[in-house]
Amino acid sequence: MSTESKYLFGPVPSRRLGLSLGVDVVPLKTCTQNCIYCQLGRHGVQTLERKSYVAAQAVLAELKQRIAEGLRADYITFSGSGEPTLNRDIGAMIDGIRAMTDMKVAIITNGTLLGDPEVRADCCKADVVLPSLDAADPETFEKINRPHEAIRFDAFIEGLCRFREQYAGPIWLEVFLLEGVNTADDEIARMRELIARIRPDKVQLNTAVRPTAERNLAALDEARLQAIAGKLNFNAEVIADFARPPESQEMPEASRQILEMLRRRPCSLEDVCRGLGVGGIVAIKNINSLIAAGRVRTQVQDGKTFYIVPA
């Protein structure tokens, strides 16, 4: 792929992070959880094993080249196609980024590994950390996040609290809300108590505005999200992106290639990654832009999501 690299995506405008360059450091859907709202499909590798899924040197070499070409972004953001803290070299990668540029570093994480002191130490190197909290009790945690069987809800919350004690930088806690799953009044009240314990700097509310792993999930509208933000009685804001991006933007080369591929036949996310030799973040971000622009839509076959170009 000519203008996109294998591990980097963007920079793209991000509601939370300004102009954000995404860094993808695990293979597609390699995660500690299998959330019902995941954009990466229903099946992947669920693991707690930290290892060098993607070599730090390969990521840093791509970044070095992009910086030499004049890259500027508000944040270099570890996110992408799974749980980035599963890559045990994430701390070394942040050190490498610091040696190369003064651009700020963000980590978007589901937070389940923050009970591990090494993960906390790695995350402490970032300028901002954006963990998730979608449930206020073990039952809802199981239902919405479907964590690895060894993850316990109480230990997950404890990890978030320990990280807060250790990390002086900003923590922006994302809460993903689905009507009828985690929006009952008592659930929101318990969530408010947990948030008070975790002490993030901000709470950011999101909902299912993109295709999700499981069908028939009910997104909240903006007014409902705002009402819940008020109930949390905290520095909470709505980040769900209900608006379509401007259609006039020039289409990135990666999107063109994906569109060309989908014109030939419907493809799953895995097909796109394999066919074009790109990481999950590059594929999903471009597909999402194409969906938002009305150029691509989803179709479910045998429980699997395929992307197609409407006739």
Ligand code: SF4
């Ligand atoms: S939404 Fe994030 S945390 Fe949940 S399964 Fe997908 S990649 Fe993992």
